Amino acid sequence: MIEPEAGPGREQLIWALLAGVPDPEIPVLSIVDLGIVRHVRQDADGRLHVGITPTYSGCPATEVIRIAVRAALDAGGHADAVLEQVLSPPWSSEWLTSAARAKLKAFGIAPPEEPVSSPRRLWHAPLVPCPRCGSRATERVSEFGSTPCKAHYRCGACQEPFDYFKCF
Amino acid sequence: MSARTYAPNERDPAQQEAHFRYVLRLGDTSLVLGQRLGEWVGHAPALEEDLGLANLALDLIGQARLLLTYAGELEGRGRDEDALAFLRDAPEFANLTLAEQPNGDFGHTIVRQWLLDAWQLEIYEGLRVSADTRLGAIAAKAIKETRYHHRFSSGWLIRLGDGTQESHDRVQAALDSLWRFTAELFAADDVDERMKAAAIAPALTELAPRWSARIDEDLRAATLKRPAAQPYPWHGRRGVHTEHLGHMLTEMQHLQRTYPGVRW
Numbered sequence: 001m002i003e004p005e006a007g008p009g010r011e012q013l014i015w016a017l018l019a020g021v022p023d024p025e026i027p028v029l030s031i032v033d034l035g036i037v038r039h040v041r042q043d044a045d046g047r048l049h050v051g052i053t054p055t056y057s058g059c060p061a062t063e064v065i066r067i068a069v070r071a072a073l074d075a076g077g078h079a080d081a082v083l084e085q086v087l088s089p090p091w092s093s094e095w096l097t098s099a100a101r102a103k104l105k106a107f108g109i110a111p112p113e114e115p116v117s118s119p120r121r122l123w124h125a126p127l128v129p130c131p132r133c134g135s136r137a138t139e140r141v142s143e144f145g146s147t148p149c150k151a152h153y154r155c156g157a158c159q160e161p162f163d164y165f166k167c168f
Numbered sequence: 169m170s171a172r173t174y175a176p177n178e179r180d181p182a183q184q185e186a187h188f189r190y191v192l193r194l195g196d197t198s199l200v201l202g203q204r205l206g207e208w209v210g211h212a213p214a215l216e217e218d219l220g221l222a223n224l225a226l227d228l229i230g231q232a233r234l235l236l237t238y239a240g241e242l243e244g245r246g247r248d249e250d251a252l253a254f255l256r257d258a259p260e261f262a263n264l265t266l267a268e269q270p271n272g273d274f275g276h277t278i279v280r281q282w283l284l285d286a287w288q289l290e291i292y293e294g295l296r297v298s299a300d301t302r303l304g305a306i307a308a309k310a311i312k313e314t315r316y317h318h319r320f321s322s323g324w325l326i327r328l329g330d331g332t333q334e335s336h337d338r339v340q341a342a343l344d345s346l347w348r349f350t351a352e353l354f355a356a357d358d359v360d361e362r363m364k365a366a367a368i369a370p371a372l373t374e375l376a377p378r379w380s381a382r383i384d385e386d387l388r389a390a391t392l393k394r395p396a397a398q399p400y401p402w403h404g405r406r407g408v409h410t411e412h413l414g415h416m417l418t419e420m421q422h423l424q425r426t427y428p429g430v431r432w
């Protein structure tokens with residue numbers, strides 16, 4: 001077992017550890033890439049607190065992620081770390097890192113396009129380039145896809161169906 | 169987020185009970201509506217809408233989990249989300265009567281969903297600044313989901329209402345049949361009054377006109393007629409339900425009732 005360091009070094013260690021925990025639905029992304037890990041901090045008593053937030057309230061992956069984080073902390077010698085749920089502020093797809101967006105695209109999932117604050121998003125489906133051929137001649141098949149965070153699209157150029165990671 | 173904080177009031181059991189009831193009502197409405205939508209899985213008119221309804225159901229059940237977990241803590245009798253969802257009988261459920269109404273056809277489900285989406289939009293918007301910061305955080309999260317729920321349900325309401333004669337007539341009939349349950353949405357009782365006085369809940373009298381305006385706007389676009397106002401004889405929030413809830417719970421609770429304590 002690894003002997004945990006004290007102080008900020010230990011927090012860094014945990015961030016690195018959690019960067020190795022994949023999202024169960026989109027395994028090319030880690031839970032850190034997705035912005036699911038909200039904080040890693042040590043309190044005055046030296047106790048470590050790890051905060052994670054659900055993406056969508058009902059996302060079934062939330063439970064799996066909690067178990068995976070607990071297992072990673074335990075295996076890394078941080079069994080004393082307190083795992084807490086953070087609800088505020090609510091998770092947003094804007095928290096995806098640019099590295100995460102690139103990984104999504106390479107995996108065949110179109111990354112979120114427009115900022116959540118764009119008024120056009122209210123009524124119009126965003127223009128989403130095809131992650132395979134780059135064509136903008138795509139159409140939305142359904143706002144709802146294989147997971148809560150994805151919509152179902154189709155490319156008019158290469159004819160391939162693809163998932164779009166929704167702005168939320 | 170409001171700077172005010174709220175601590176459970178142990179010196180005022182009546183206030184604590186009202187707080188529990190208030191959160192329980194919100195949680196039960198989400199749970200029951202989510203379960204109803206779940207009944208569509210594998211039965212919707214098209215695969216995309218099947219997935220859409222299931223996605224909404226998932227969000228609602230997720231919201232219900234957050235709310236019922238909190239309600240259980242407020243109650244202080246050691247009941248968690250599962251105990252509240254699976255081990256209570258119909259008279260102990262405090263959902264809005266509208267949420268438990270059977271699915272009917274797709275248009276009927278859409279009308280029920282749309283009426284409640286518009287209601288949740290107002291409630292969650294009001295709760296975001298609640299003196300109860302935990303409830304505020306749940307509402308701030310839930311409203312992001314409720315916005316696209318309403319986009320889905322109002323989109324279909326307009327398409328069906330302004331669609332063929334057949335689809336128009338069917339959603340108008342659904343609206344006429346479900347409208348009698350809407351008076352309960354904004355009828356404040358002692359629980360609401362207590363929560364409003366403690367700045368935990370928004371004033372229902374202020375939310376009602378906003379809901380009404382949104383409903384009228386969607387109805388105009390859908391070329392549907394708003395039914396006449398109805399008296400208020402429904403009390404789902406007080407545990408007085410239509411016959412439908414019991415049947416729904418029989419299915420929803422079957423596993424836990426048959427094999428108490430069973431786990432996946």
